Amino acid sequence: MAYQALYREWRPQTFDDLVGQSIITQTLKHAIMQQKVSHAYLFTGPRGTGKTSAAKIFAKAINCEHSTNGEPCNECDNCKGITEGRINDVLEIDAASNNGVEEIRDIRDKVKYAPTQVPYKVYIIDEVHMLSTGAFNALLKTLEEPPEHVIFILATTEPHKIPATIISRTQRFDFKRINTRDIEQRLAYILQEKNISFDGQVLKIVARSAEGGMRDALSILDQLISFSDGTLSVADALEVTGSLTSQMMDDYFFACFHSDTQKSLELVDSMLNEGKESNRIVENLLIHCRDILMYQQAPRVVESQLPSISESFKSLSEAIDSRVLYQWIEELNEMQKNMKFTSQPSIYLEVLTIKLSEIMAVRPKKQVDNASTESVKPTDIKGENYQELVQKIQQLEKKLETLQENRSLQQEKKVKSSSSKAKQPLYKVPTERIFQVLENATKEHLVNVRDVWVDLLQLLSVTQRAMLKACEPVAASETGLVIAFDYDILCQKASNDEELQQAVYNSLNRLIGYTPSLISIPKDSWQELRQQFISQTDRTHDSDENKVEQVEEDVLISEAKKMFGEQNIQIIED
Template structure:
């Protein structure tokens, strides 16, 4: 018999076999037990997390005549036929290669015919986000009112590309990335079952390299077993995954911390000459620095992880400070972002190495020189710093009216011109109109979709929006507070950004707001001014009266009497 890859050999055949998706599998089993099978499901999540496997198990479970607690028996003719792909009523379609209108129309014409071999006719459409707009429209009516004997299961890694009209007609299940510990346990079980000897740190290396995907983990394990002579060793796992050894990372980080730029570059060149990928180098160093930080602040968290805490790891943790680790992690993270879009990743690695080693050396020199200063000089410098901090705080609070007055005497026209360019005019009237009709429910809905909204924006737009947050929302308008006034001004004039955000909200939560930008440092003052104005107009009393007439409030009064205290949110 021909060899079968591990990810195919160990594909989940029951819900209990699935790793790391307990909530989803339990919900599907309960639906089968209670006879509440829906007509359409949407399985979303990263690659290799069990979407297609869950769809096939579900297809077997709803058609199995001997199912127990929602699980298929995998022994009857129907279960075996579905597993082997011989049942014509369970159709698996790859939307990447069948994404046209004609293919979906063909499905629409065939769904009206009853199944011939099993109870339910099941259509599993993989990578459904690849369907064209016309194909989605053709599928829409069928999803809305399908025959009772048909079940659709849509699977995708990119749910944001699916029209909201399709999503609203399905039950959505979001498959999450699988925990490293769960992947390790599953890989160890497979190796024990196949009677293959292995080193526990090797399994950990493979689990980390899989990045939450069980299929990727099994593929890497398969490759490592083919590469190794006898059993699975740490050396084999490192070679196959391209990961770095703890010793080489200890050496590299030690040189960076000590400010030895030449030695750090020599270690980097050694890694590159061995064929290590640039992104893998940065990723391993980033995770290693994260482990060091966790070990410094919460050592018990890592004590249970076999093979992670080596002697070199402990020695390095004694050399490095928390602040230094923050700097290392930030620099590694920035380099990781740059490498993704660069054709010369080696250059970024070398620049990163120079930055890491130089900054640590500079810090060490400053600390050394400061320690040699006499106590009186140190105290003088500390007093100077405290005075500057107070002045800075005062400037932030009261502004720079005195300085601007002096500069106006020197050059009045130039100052007026620059002030006009730097000041952003806040649309106060529009802000008040939004606050008057704002609701907490609408704001919560916007905040829930805020992270997903970034997927609809370009890299430049994403960077701008990350420095902002939604602060108030009504049915037709949204106020966004920006960290910096210059970004606020730029965003308010960027029509392409505003259109992209409106389209994104429309697809995510069916919300098409008029976007209003305000600087974050002036938002509190604006809101307080509105509240004061409401109090003067007596509007707050009217609002309170409406709240008191709310049936929920009245019921609370009946239950608790005078203990009820109404607070406006």
């Protein structure tokens, strides 16, 4: 017999085999035992959580000749026929490829006929949200009043696309994502049945990569078995799933914590060179951030979920303030959304790394206090001077509190005084240089630069590329190029980076023969500067017109004096 994939070989055949859906299976079994089977059901939930499997088990259970406690026996002809797909009265229809009105009308016509092989005719419509509006309308009446011998089971991953009129005519069951512990237990059972040796930490890696889907977990396990040499190891699991090692993520976050942008970018570059996908890297970093935050609050919960807890992970959780982790999680989550709509996710990953490195990481005050108190313990001090030292420490603590209060008052005064003044920009904009470029700027130069901008980024180093990804060219002349940055700090760095300016100069010369001087500007200041330049140009133009009018007026007066005599001319001002 040909090889069969694990998710097909180990497909649940009874309600008890379904993992992580105990509430749904118990409800369905009780409905069968009490003979309160509805005419239509709607199974919703993420992929690989058992919707179609539950529908087939339900079809077997209601048609089983020897059903016990709502479970199919899987031994009678009806059960075997449904499992093998030989019973014509149990039909599984893929709505993605049969979504037209004609297919649904055909079903509507055939439901009138009684089943020929089993007591109930069951229609399982998978991915029902793919049906067209006309098909839903054709199904509506039949779904509302079907014959007594017909049961409809609709399955979908996107219930919000199903009309409310359809949902209201069904019993809805929401299948939830399967937790990692249940997936681990199921995988361990399968590997033991197949006599395959494995490392216990492998199951945690596979379960977390499956994201709550049992079918995904079995597919990953199938691939891992083929990849390994007989024993499933952690290294093989990380390689197959594309996940990062805990040490790699710890090193990355330590570099970001210490604002070591260069090292963090080098780590990202090494991850990409190892074949890790940018989307997968961000996903792993986001989960690792969550693990650190959870470990600070509930260590036992994280210890039960992670394959292992390293010393570097513990050090990281002790060093990083939770507020910094909140900011990191927000940045990672936002970047994960943006990366879904780009063709170059690696650039977004590099920009993200720079952002994380710029966030100030502050060690929590309580940890500093704990460290100071642990370094000097009362039991370590002996002798007559103990009470004297205690008094001195108390005096120093009072002085320290007084100084802190004074300092906080001074800071409040500074904040109040600074709030009345305009904030000074982090970067001083070179207005004169920008106006010089704008005087000679042309659309042709700007279009040429924008056309080769993506190619230019590929010619730069990793650090330079990440920096320029956060900017765009906004004006260009024969000798100058103005680029607008999203952040003032990157604008400041770019203006001071002579190596970057030379690299852009050489790259543009190589691509289009254009050799401008690079001028950086914050994006927030660009529109204001542009408007200033336009206003200044308009005033200059108006002044020139007034001078021409004055000259023309003087010529007319002199000609009139020659013709009529100066004594006969009287000039009246308007």
